[in-house]
Amino acid sequence: MQRYSGFGLVKHALRHHEDWQRQWRNPTPKPRYDVIIVGGGGHGLATAYYLAKEHGITNVAVVEKGWLGGGNTARNTTIVRSNYLWDESAALYEHAMKLWEGLSQDINYNVMFSQRGVLNLGHTLQDMRDIQRRVNANRLNGIDGEVLDAEGVQSLVPIMDCSKRARYPVMGASWQPRAGVARHDAVAWGYARAADALGVDLLQNTEVTGFKIRDGQIQGVHTNRGDIEAKTVGCVTAGNSSVLARMAGFNLPLESHPLQALVSEPLKPVLDTVVMSNHVHGYISQSDKGDLVIGAGIDGYNGYGQRGSYPTVEHTLQAIVEMFPIFSRVRMNRQWGGIVDTCPDACPIISKTKVKGLYFNCGWGTGGFKATPGSGHVFAASLAKGEMHPIAAPFSIDRFHSGALIDEHGAAGVAH
Amino acid sequence: MSNSVHVYDARADHATVTAESPLAYSYQRSGMPAPGEASGEESCAVIGERAFLGHLILRGGAIVLDEALREVLGIGLPGRPNSLNVDAEGQRSVQWLSPDEWLLIVPGDETFGLETRLRAQLGGAHVAIVDVSAGQTLIELTGEAAHEVLMKSTVYDVDPHAFTVGKGVTTLFAKTSVILRRPDESRWELIVRRSFADYVYRWLLDAGEEYGIGVARESRHESQ
Amino acid sequence: MFHIYCPYCEELREEEEFHPKGQAHIARPEEPDACNDEEWGDYLFFRDNPRGIHHEMWLHAVGCRKFFNITRNTVSYEILETYKMGEQPTITAEHLAREEKTAREEKTDSAQVAEGGQQTVGASDAAVASIKGAQA
Ligand SMILES: Cc1cc2nc3c(=O)[nH]c(=O)nc-3n(C[C@H](O)[C@H](O)[C@H](O)COP(=O)(O)OP(=O)(O)OC[C@H]3O[C@@H](n4cnc5c(N)ncnc54)[C@H](O)[C@@H]3O)c2cc1C
Numbered sequence: 196m197q198r199y200s201g202f203g204l205v206k207h208a209l210r211h212h213e214d215w216q217r218q219w220r221n222p223t224p225k226p227r228y229d230v231i232i233v234g235g236g237g238h239g240l241a242t243a244y245y246l247a248k249e250h251g252i253t254n255v256a257v258v259e260k261g262w263l264g265g266g267n268t269a270r271n272t273t274i275v276r277s278n279y280l281w282d283e284s285a286a287l288y289e290h291a292m293k294l295w296e297g298l299s300q301d302i303n304y305n306v307m308f309s310q311r312g313v314l315n316l317g318h319t320l321q322d323m324r325d326i327q328r329r330v331n332a333n334r335l336n337g338i339d340g341e342v343l344d345a346e347g348v349q350s351l352v353p354i355m356d357c358s359k360r361a362r363y364p365v366m367g368a369s370w371q372p373r374a375g376v377a378r379h380d381a382v383a384w385g386y387a388r389a390a391d392a393l394g395v396d397l398l399q400n401t402e403v404t405g406f407k408i409r410d411g412q413i414q415g416v417h418t419n420r421g422d423i424e425a426k427t428v429g430c431v432t433a434g435n436s437s438v439l440a441r442m443a444g445f446n447l448p449l450e451s452h453p454l455q456a457l458v459s460e461p462l463k464p465v466l467d468t469v470v471m472s473n474h475v476h477g478y479i480s481q482s483d484k485g486d487l488v489i490g491a492g493i494d495g496y497n498g499y500g501q502r503g504s505y506p507t508v509e510h511t512l513q514a515i516v517e518m519f520p521i522f523s524r525v526r527m528n529r530q531w532g533g534i535v536d537t538c539p540d541a542c543p544i545i546s547k548t549k550v551k552g553l554y555f556n557c558g559w560g561t562g563g564f565k566a567t568p569g570s571g572h573v574f575a576a577s578l579a580k581g582e583m584h585p586i587a588a589p590f591s592i593d594r595f596h597s598g599a600l601i602d603e604h605g606a607a608g609v610a611h
Numbered sequence: 612m613s614n615s616v617h618v619y620d621a622r623a624d625h626a627t628v629t630a631e632s633p634l635a636y637s638y639q640r641s642g643m644p645a646p647g648e649a650s651g652e653e654s655c656a657v658i659g660e661r662a663f664l665g666h667l668i669l670r671g672g673a674i675v676l677d678e679a680l681r682e683v684l685g686i687g688l689p690g691r692p693n694s695l696n697v698d699a700e701g702q703r704s705v706q707w708l709s710p711d712e713w714l715l716i717v718p719g720d721e722t723f724g725l726e727t728r729l730r731a732q733l734g735g736a737h738v739a740i741v742d743v744s745a746g747q748t749l750i751e752l753t754g755e756a757a758h759e760v761l762m763k764s765t766v767y768d769v770d771p772h773a774f775t776v777g778k779g780v781t782t783l784f785a786k787t788s789v790i791l792r793r794p795d796e797s798r799w800e801l802i803v804r805r806s807f808a809d810y811v812y813r814w815l816l817d818a819g820e821e822y823g824i825g826v827a828r829e830s831r832h833e834s835q
Numbered sequence: 836m837f838h839i840y841c842p843y844c845e846e847l848r849e850e851e852e853f854h855p856k857g858q859a860h861i862a863r864p865e866e867p868d869a870c871n872d873e874e875w876g877d878y879l880f881f882r883d884n885p886r887g888i889h890h891e892m893w894l895h896a897v898g899c900r901k902f903f904n905i906t907r908n909t910v911s912y913e914i915l916e917t918y919k920m921g922e923q924p925t926i927t928a929e930h931l932a933r934e935e936k937t938a939r940e941e942k943t944d945s946a947q948v949a950e951g952g953q954q955t956v957g958a959s960d961a962a963v964a965s966i967k968g969a970q971a
């Protein structure tokens with residue numbers, strides 16, 4: 196792998212940028228691998244990378260039906276935070292946060308991780324009580340967090356309407372300074388390049404159409420490019436996970452919904468943090484390019500169409516303009532949707548299944564981008580050892596039968 | 612069954628407090644521009660509250676309720692969804708709300724008597740009658756631009772050719788719910804919930820500004 | 836954006852008047868106390884979530900306030916029918932698959948017929964075959 200560096204950039208400039216290496220190979224599928232990862236989003240690519248790097252398992256294929264990172268990874272609004280309420284999820288997202296903090300160096304790729312802080316606004320007394328409780332829980336778990344009053348919020352975000360005249364006046368917020376945003380495409384590309392360099396085969400335009408299962412043990416996958424064998428298969432297919440589970444003969448506790456987002460025309464820098472409001476129901480940040488990045492809730496119906504309905508967009512923008520009257524005349528440039536796999540307790544599934552050797556990592560719904568490194572890291576360890584990593588163990592699919600749910604709806608009303 | 616229901620006259624004469632319409636506060640806070648006042652020209656949209664009417668919700672089987680209503684009031688239930696029957700004087704109406712639910716509107720002072728007679732007529736039939744008069748109010752919208760004000764406010768097709776006389780629907784109005792109906796050629800009626808009445812009123816004033824909207828001044832206070 | 840025919844109002848109405856309420860035709864276990872954890876968990880949480888034909892409940896929330904059912908394609912979003920509570924769908928995945936199969940058989944040069952978005956029970960023919968093969 197050609198290493199990226201400032202010096203390298205100068206060197207390439209002198210050669211008129213004519214001999215940059217391709218970031219990854221385009222290999223032909225081998226008949227057999229040690230591990231197959233289905234789904235080349237951020238989570239799948241991170242899993243492959245950590246399998247190779249931390250566990251020395253390099254005979255790995257990532258099987259992706261489209262292009263790398265073209266699913267929710269490419270469509271998300273990139274909020275990264277770890278201030279979840281319950282111990283299990285706090286551990287998982289904080290594990291990810293620690294990896295984010297060294298990621299660009301680790302994979303030699305600038306993922307533009309920017310710890311500009313995230314505000315979760317409170318507009319009612321109950322919001323504020325929940326915020327107090329969550330920040331206390333976070334601190335007990337060693338996660339940074341502060342409770343701010345309206346004045347504190349106003350001083351961080353001068354352009355927000357924090358007045359008492361607002362329809363839903365801001366009473367305060369939780370503030371996680373270490374939270375922020377990252378560049379979604381760079382995360383997928385960076386992991387892809389680093390995994391490829393360690394020998395992982397990245398197979399694009401390769402769709403899994405079925406599983407080969409014998410005596411309850413996974414044998415491999417059927418794809419549009421032929422069968423590929425492996426005794427360990429990890430499905431990291433986000434919104435399409437139910438479809439894959441059905442191919443293996445079982446159901447998941449998931450529903451796939453459209454989730455939409457928008458970006459505006461580029462503006463001069465006006466917002467240097469991330470603002471989220473569960474109550475008014477919208478969130479916003481400003482990208483380095485200057486676009487406002489805006490999102491809110493899912494469309495309520497199931498949908499695999501990567502698009503949603505207009506009323507949801509309208510509702511989202513009403514919420515934003517409610518909080519930021521100054522943005523009322525900003526023009527929106529683009530709008531799109533992803534397919535998010537929502538779980539009843541708003542927590543992911545990282546789990547073994549009824550089929551031996553077949554694992555699922557899904558259910559991240561509207562908020563899994565922030566977990567990308569942590570999810571890949573613990574999933575790789577679980578695949579390598581055949582035993583779930585301790586941080587992943589509580590996220591077993593069994594919880595929907597045992598009742599040991601991890602109810603993060605409270606911390607994640609706008610779960611991004 | 613029916614005689615175990617406690618029915619009382621919510622408008623009893625011995626009440627010492629003057630009743631206020633759900634819009635009383637709005638008139639003070641947001642004012643009541645007279646039609647054409649702002650523009651100096653003739654107003655193309657006029658709103659007027661018809662406060663203190665009697666609103667009864669009827670629920671149950673269509674056949675038994677239809678018979679009882681014909682007997683007691685002389686009008687029957689509308690047969691089709693989204694439709695409205697109005698009596699000859701234009702004072703009493705009954706509207707389809709759902710397959711087992713109708714809204715009956717009568718002059719306020721008839722409410723209690725009507726409910727009592729209906730209950731007697733229905734005997735032990737499996738029905739429910741609820742007096743919701745205090746929970747909502749009726750706003751009339753007239754003028755040649757009336758439907759244009761509505762077009763700005765609701766997702767329902769209010770083109771006068773599509774929304775014909777005798778139609779009535781429950782739909783969205785500026786994000787809240789409204790019962791919208793057209794009792795005759797010249798009038799639209801909006802039935803709004805009490806807690807949203809102020810919001811709808813202010814919305815109408817705003818949406819109707821370009822048509823010189825004004826407020827007709829009848830029936831602001833209950834005549835006791 | 837949906838334009839939904841409410842079977843009670845008997846007309847097409849805007850999506851905003853409605854709320855989606857999840858998968859239809861899920862029967863509550865007759866005796867919840869007699870369920871084991873697996874059966875009860877399946878009932879509460881596990882869903883078909885098909886990519887293709889789906890039967891779902893909707894509520895005409897700002898309208899007649901009745902629940903009813905929609906048969907809809909979750910990929911194209913096309914609404915194929917709406918029907919009242921207590922009724923059964925006339926269009927199902929199986930029914931469409933059968934139609935498609937007959938159409939395919941009628942064609943002579945049919946090798947390349949596209950699957951369309953109608954693969955609904957999740958499982959493709961190949962997958963079903965592989966599971967069956969595994970059990971055999
Ligand atoms: C609009 C929007 C905003 C969001 N905002 C945030 C946010 O601010 N913060 C946050 O943390 N999260 C956010 N999320 C959620 C986040 O995007 C996801 O949780 C995360 O990206 C999931 O990553 P993944 O790798 O698991 O899935 P994906 O990136 O979707 O990857 C799954 C891959 O599987 C492939 N696949 C599917 N079926 C098959 C098959 N049969 N064979 C082969 N390949 C297959 C797909 O093509 C896809 O590339 C948002 C999501 C959306 C849609």
Ligand SMILES: [Zn+2]
Binds near residue numbers: 841843845898900901
């Ligand atoms: Zn209806």
